[in-house]
Amino acid sequence: MSMEDYDFLFKIVLIGNAGVGKTCLVRRFTQGLFPPGQGATIGVDFMIKTVEINGEKVKVSERLSDVLICGFTGKELQIWDTAGQERFRSITQSYYRSANALILTYDITCEESFRCLPEWLREIEQYASNKVITVLVGNKIDLAERREVSQQRAEEFSEAQDMYYLETSAKESDNVEKLFLDLACRLISEARQNTLVNSVSSPLPGEGKSISYLTCCNFN
């Protein structure tokens, strides 16, 4: 993997209880598949997808900065799919810090997976970078008749936590593309904003650059 292959590289990590459909979401997005009877993930799965963001969306982020010239065509998403099981927690936690975005997933037909969200948020608080973008995803909307968590409840929760919320179905491919591509757009616009902020606060002569760097979002 050479660094020249893409303009941006973002790491997205999926987390959430076991069996809420994290692997299926990733499979659907990266390979267009919905493998029935998907086994539990061991440790972490790792997938890469290069996506093209169309001109219009790039324009939106262009507005953020006149300095930046948009030589942007595509970018690479690295998607880390983590195991939901407790015994892999220490492995999955080690990926939080370098993540640009976290997709916190629960199963709308499983009250328990929703009730665990605060616990996951605590983990994010503890291990992830403070710049991380977190998206809450309610998966399995194809099983609407078995729904246990109402959309309203989830929306209220995500609003209180200041998270973007989306309901998806990996099986029917509902909102899956939207989830990842919207996230990519947001990541791009934040990255551009950051570059802008960095270039504005370039060091004054004699002052030396403020020595502590932003740890995330350094795209060389």
Added chain:
Amino acid sequence: MADLNSPQKLLRVPPPPEGVGGGRCSEISTELIRSLTELQELEAVYERLCGEEKVVERELDALLEQQNTIESKMITLHRMGPNLQLIEGDAKQLAGMITFTCNLAENVSSKVRQLDLAKNRLYQAIQRADDILDLKFCMDGVQTALRNEDYEQAAAHIHRYLCLDKSVIELSRQGKEGSMIDANLKLLQEAEQRLKAIVTEKFTIATKEGDLPQVERFFKIFPLLGLHEEGLSKFSEYLCKQVANKSEENLLLVLGTDMSDRRAAIIFADTFTLLFEGIARIVETHQPIVETYYGPGRLYTLIKYLQVECDRQVEKVVDKFIKQRNYHQQFRHVQNNLRNSATEKIEPRELDPILTEVTLMNARSELYLSFLRKRISSDFEVGDSMASEEVKQEHQKCLDKLLNNCLLSCTMQELIGLYITMEEYFMRETVNKAVALDTYEKGQLTSSMVDDVFYIVKKCIGRALSSSSIDCLCAMINLATTELESDFRDVLCNKLRMGFPATTLQDIQRGVTSAVNIMHSSLQQGKFDTKGFESTDEAKLSFLVTLNNVEICSENISTLKKTLESDCTKLFNQGIGGEQAQAKFDSCLSDLAAVSNKFRDLLQEGLTELNNTAIKPQVQPWINTFLSVSHNIEEEEFNDYEANDPWVQQFILNLEQQMAEFKASLSPVIYDNLTSLMTSFVAVELERVVLKSTFNRLGGLQFDKELRSLIAYLTTVTTWTIRDKFARLSQMATILNLERVTEILDYWGANSGPLTWRLTPAEVRQVLALRIDFRNEDIKRLRL
């Protein structure tokens, strides 16, 4: 009214060559003409009709021209008539012949087909007779064999009977000898049941007595009786018992091991080795029998049974391990320490042996699982060579499920999960200790903590690698990245933030130099006050050592990355970790490598700081003294300058003294960087003071001499060429050295030759104006 109908009539009748024909061809109908009353319109229509008439005439002429050709073609066609009749006759004859031949062939082949059918029937009849004879033979054979306790023979007969076509037997029963065959069949079925009972019983007895030859003997008989599953399950029961016995013995040995034993620290890993090697040996020994007598693709079943016993034994060993090594208590203690620093800290060194042991245990189980995977998949491959893709996938899924979901896998994943947290603690605490115990020895460029920290990080990642688990390795790489990037980098960062202390003398000088520097120096002072160094020298040294440390860190990270890469190729070649392992590892490693750049950035910041506080404020006054040396001189002064150098020698001496301090205590790379910064500064500042001075011809010559000495000196202290940095100054010296204003034209524009001017025309004029002996008008008149 008849006229009204005429156009339709004319449509059907071919048009006569002239007259009414116009009514058909023309778009203008007769009615239209009649309805016209205006002369003008009539004339217009007339004109159009005339035009149309001309067109028609032209067409007619063309058609008439073709008449000849058509006639000659007709003649040729007439001549061909008789030939065609002849051909038709021939064709009819040929068709007749073909039909005849066809019929003949049909007749012949139908006879052959009948013969074929007869032959097949005959074969079937013979086969059936054979089968019936076989049946009888089997019946007799079974009886004798059973009487002689020749179970192999009996089983072979039963096997033969089971292989017979059931429909044949059914047909035979309907024949004349039905009753006899019935009786035979009944006897055979009884014999089959009896044999099954006997074999099962004898097998059980043999198993109990541990009589391997007998066990194997009966094991081979099961598949002949169609009892593959049962045979494998019974046989593995026997094997499992062996595994259990051996394992229990081993565990007892472990519990009795003396703590002083050489391998006491990794005794549980050794127990794993013994257990897994034992099972591997069993698989190795019995795979040929299974393959020969049960066919390929059956090894999975055998191992599935064996794995149950393996799991049971693993559970026992791990239980003992957890108890004896206080694994869970240690983990909880570490967890408390990580969460809450107030509690009494566990000594990281105490964790060392247990961490090593648990990674070894995992390595053993990974090796064992990959052994099973290889054996089973190659066995499936042979068995499924003709099977459909679906069956193959189904088998692959079964295999994955067996290996991923077995208790061994789960237990080890759990242990490794806890291990990672403890290893992280070990790394963090030991790094903290190394930082706390940091010492600097005179004559060294770096202090002890850099080597120590990288030794620790390498050790921890290396240990994770030795677990053979890619996820565990990647997690440790991630944690090491975090540790280096934030915690350890912060340590170095904070040291650099204390700044390079300025001396009092410098402060005064700086205060005089410029207001910006006053502000800056007071900032420096602020920093200076807060730190706890005994003396300025110590603070200076600390800063320089930290710079060296930062550089070495950046290098060490790159080295670490390379080492890990080569270490891991071995692991990947073994095929451990699945298809994504390499990609996962590469991604984590590139994050680690990126930290190297962050240290490099930090180094640049440090250098800028050093340049700003230590170099610039010192160098600037030295350069400023240039202003106090007149370059508007006579022959006599010029000669005097020759003997008593007014500026440059002292300046060079000062630079040399200043840089010597840094050369001794900075690594060559950093020193190079620093000199580069210094030379750039000298070039810029010297240009500034030159532009503030005035020169005459001899003064220009003097400056040229001074610049040459300076460049000559700076060339000796830098490794790369500095000519480029001094290009503008050299060109200024050239200008200041001119005899007269117009001489510049010998060097300018088309005459510049290899020289690339770095000065703009305006700047050239500005420099020329520094010569007091040049007239302003002359300079203005110049065309540049």
